[in-house]
Amino acid sequence: MANKRTYRRLLVLSCLLVLIFISAFLWLRPLLNVGSGYAAKHGCSCHYLQDRDLEDIREHDLNFSVLSWFSLTTFEGGVEARLAGLVPRRAYFFPGVGCILDNRGDRDFRALALDASTGAMGVQDAGLPPDYGGFDRDKLAAALDFGMTPVAGGGARGIVVLHDGKLAGERYAEGYDRDTRLLGWSMTKTLTALATGASLHDRQNTAPASAPNLNAYVQQRELFPEIWTDARKNISRESLLRMNSGLGWNEAYGGLSDATIMLHEHADMAAYQIGMPAVTPPGEAWVYSSGTTNTLMELLRRERGGTAELYDFLYDSLFHRIAPSLLLEPDQSGRPVGSSYGWATARDWARLGQFMLQDGIWEGDTLLPPGWVDYLRQPAAGSEGTYGGQTWLKGPDMPSLPEDAYMMRGFQDQRVFMLPQERLVVVRLGHNDDQVSDFDGLISRILAARQ
Numbered sequence: 271m272a273n274k275r276t277y278r279r280l281l282v283l284s285c286l287l288v289l290i291f292i293s294a295f296l297w298l299r300p301l302l303n304v305g306s307g308y309a310a311k312h313g314c315s316c317h318y319l320q321d322r323d324l325e326d327i328r329e330h331d332l333n334f335s336v337l338s339w340f341s342l343t344t345f346e347g348g349v350e351a352r353l354a355g356l357v358p359r360r361a362y363f364f365p366g367v368g369c370i371l372d373n374r375g376d377r378d379f380r381a382l383a384l385d386a387s388t389g390a391m392g393v394q395d396a397g398l399p400p401d402y403g404g405f406d407r408d409k410l411a412a413a414l415d416f417g418m419t420p421v422a423g424g425g426a427r428g429i430v431v432l433h434d435g436k437l438a439g440e441r442y443a444e445g446y447d448r449d450t451r452l453l454g455w456s457m458t459k460t461l462t463a464l465a466t467g468a469s470l471h472d473r474q475n476t477a478p479a480s481a482p483n484l485n486a487y488v489q490q491r492e493l494f495p496e497i498w499t500d501a502r503k504n505i506s507r508e509s510l511l512r513m514n515s516g517l518g519w520n521e522a523y524g525g526l527s528d529a530t531i532m533l534h535e536h537a538d539m540a541a542y543q544i545g546m547p548a549v550t551p552p553g554e555a556w557v558y559s560s561g562t563t564n565t566l567m568e569l570l571r572r573e574r575g576g577t578a579e580l581y582d583f584l585y586d587s588l589f590h591r592i593a594p595s596l597l598l599e600p601d602q603s604g605r606p607v608g609s610s611y612g613w614a615t616a617r618d619w620a621r622l623g624q625f626m627l628q629d630g631i632w633e634g635d636t637l638l639p640p641g642w643v644d645y646l647r648q649p650a651a652g653s654e655g656t657y658g659g660q661t662w663l664k665g666p667d668m669p670s671l672p673e674d675a676y677m678m679r680g681f682q683d684q685r686v687f688m689l690p691q692e693r694l695v696v697v698r699l700g701h702n703d704d705q706v707s708d709f710d711g712l713i714s715r716i717l718a719a720r721q
Contacts, residue, residue, distance in 0.1 A: 298415055299357065301336065301526055306359040307371050307534030309340040309351035312517060314369035315360035315599065317349055319613055324349070326445075329594050331701055334423060335524055359534075368599035373537040375541040382594050393449045393595045405719045411717035414441040422488035423682075423703035428452055428616035430694040431716060435624050440616065443700070451595055451613040452699040455680030458510065458550030458598070459563045460543070460646075461589070463660035464510060466566060466609075467630065467642035468575055468588045472496075474639065475652065493569060499549045501521065508571065509552040511648035511659040516550040519559040519636055523681070523704070529560050533610065539604035540568035556652030560609035563660060567608035577604040592625050592632050593618030610681075616697050623678070623695035647676050670714035683707040713721050 283303075284507025285286040309332055316327045324342040332338055340351045348362040348369070361378065362373045370379055388493070395617040410431070417439050419427045429448045431438040440448065473631035482490070498505065502517070509515040520527045528542075537543045543561025568581075579598075584606065589596045595618045601610035614622070625631075646659035656665040662679045664671045671687070678686040682704050687696040696716060698707065 289581070296411055302353055302357045303359070304530050304534045304597045305336040305527060305620055306353060306357045307373070308341055308530075309337050309342060310349055310359040310361040311534070312368060313342045313351060314349035314371075315453070315611075315613070317344070318428055319361040319597070322445075330424060334703065349412055368597050368613070370600060370602055371534065373535055373602050375525045379604070393451065393615060397435040398432070398620075399435075401438040404721065405438055406721050408696065410439050410716065410720035413712065413719055414439055416637055416715055417698060417712045418443065421683075421702045421706045421708075423706065424467045424701040425611040426700035426707070428697070428699045430616045430620040430697040430714075432620050432624055432694075434693050435615075442616075448615060448617050449515040449595075450615060451597065452496060452616055452681075452684075453621070454612045454619060454678065454684050454686075454699070455610055456560065456615065457609060457619070457678035457680040457683065457684050457686060459560075459660040460565050460591075460626075460686075461596075461598070462519055462570075462608035462680040463646055464568050464622075464630075464638065464642075465570055465584055465588060466507075466511070466624070467638045467646075469570055469583065471637065471639045472583070472587065473573075484641065484645065488645070501551070505552045507549070507566075508659075510566050510569075511646075512553075512556070512653075513559055513562050513657065513660075514553050514556045514560075514650055514652050515555075515562055516548045516552045516555065517559070518549045519543070519546065519557050519561055521558045521560060531608075532564070534562055537608075538605070539603075539607060540564040540605060541603075544568065544590050544695060550657060553651055556650055556657065558657075559633075564605075564607065566660075567606055569610075581606070588637060589622075591635075591637070592621050596622075615715045616699055619686050619699065620679075620697045621696050623688050623697065626676075627688050627690060627693070646671075668710045668713065670710045670717065683709075687713065692720070 300318050312329050312331060313324060315629045316322050316331060317324060328342055332340065339353050343350050348360055350358055350360045352358045361369045365370050414429055420688065425443065427443045428442045444666065470484065470487050489506050491506065492503045492679060493504050493505060505515045521529045523530060531540050532542045542566050571577055571580045574583050584598060594616050595613040596612065598606040600606050625642050629643050630636060647663065648658055649663060650657045651657045655662050658676065662677045664673060664675050672689055672691055673690055675689045682701055683706065685698045696713065698712065
């Protein structure tokens with residue numbers, strides 16, 4: 271009898287443990303699905319765009335949150351992530367296009383319709399003239415050493431300093447060099463703002479009679495008349511650029527949020543934000559939103575006449591004239607993920623910063639409406655003066671930055687600093703915990719090296 275009672279107790283205990291495990295898995299599954307999607311997409315991009323080994327990617331890129339739990343394997347055409355055989359997610363690589371996470375589960379990629387001419391080029395360094403003056407070379411070298419110092423979760427992988435558009439200094443981590451594409455994360459948002467201005471400028475040149483001026487363009491409303499039939503019809507392009515559209519959004523990372531769900535569960539990322547309700551009137555509350563940027567990219571897609579036409583414009587008419595290595599990966603709908611997935615060499619990120627310093631003029635050609643960069647630098651209502659139009663401004667965390675400085679800024683401490691009075695561009699790209707790099711120390715040392 272005692273043995274039977276013991277057996278029953280063990281059986282009940284085993285059943286309880288199984289139920290607890292199943293319940294815990296079901297509770298965690300949404301987070302694990304997002305984590306697996308991140309691991310597959312990021313692993314695919316790093317493997318194919320940077321030619322890196324999957325174990326190196328797991329060790330040095332998937333080293334935070336739940337990501338270290340996932341294994342990576344290759345299959346014909348992409349990378350798969352799994353957790354002990356569970357929650358499998360796949361990302362597929364397409365030459366000239368990049369990696370696309372399968373968010374439908376049916377491998378239906380409209381991006382496949384893009385022909386080879388639409389895709390990005392391979393890395394082609396256009397070269398930068400050297401800057402042999404203007405710096406104490408020893409002090410600048412010490413500043414670069416400081417910027418490459420390891421921080422929590424990793425460190426810098428590339429730093430570039432331009433002075434008057436010339437290369438003053440650069441430094442790379444082992445395994446990376448001037449030809450390595452590096453992910454800008456949310457620095458891509460600033461590129462979306464530049465593309466918005468460039469599209470307006472192109473319209474003004476090709477159809478001057480019907481093209482709006484800058485103010486009329488950014489104040490346009492009723493942007494999605496077939497969807498925004500309620501209070502959202504009052505949302506302007508300007509309120510999207512300045513992230514005070516009033517649309518609901520939660521940008522938190524490290525768990526489930528609108529941002530992580532959009533990036534890792536939605537095949538059409540812009541549609542996810544466009545479908546959000548308005549929670550405040552436009553222009554009042556500032557809410558940082560990757561969804562807003564993808565909404566701007568959808569406006570650009572419609573303005574240019576389609577996805578292939580948009581890519582032709584982005585690459586041929588604008589970015590590849592400045593940054594030949596730039597690649598803007600799309601979501602499953604084929605539209606570029608304007609919030610997050612811009613890859614370029616550190617030198618090309620620096621060239622993009624120089625393009626902004628030059629107010630949209632490159633090699634004698636005007637590619638942006640006059641004053642567009644100044645417009646992006648105007649503080650957004652509700653941002654406490656730290657944000658403009660998809661572009662960051664000087665904040666209280668960086669007292670060494672000159673007052674006129676502005677920047678591209680991305681997750682895990684990606685930065686392109688533009689310092690107009692100093693005629694400097696400073697790029698720092700890498701992988702580490704978010705907001706752990708001493709940028710004030712880096713900038714102050716670079717400025718101290720000026721002579």
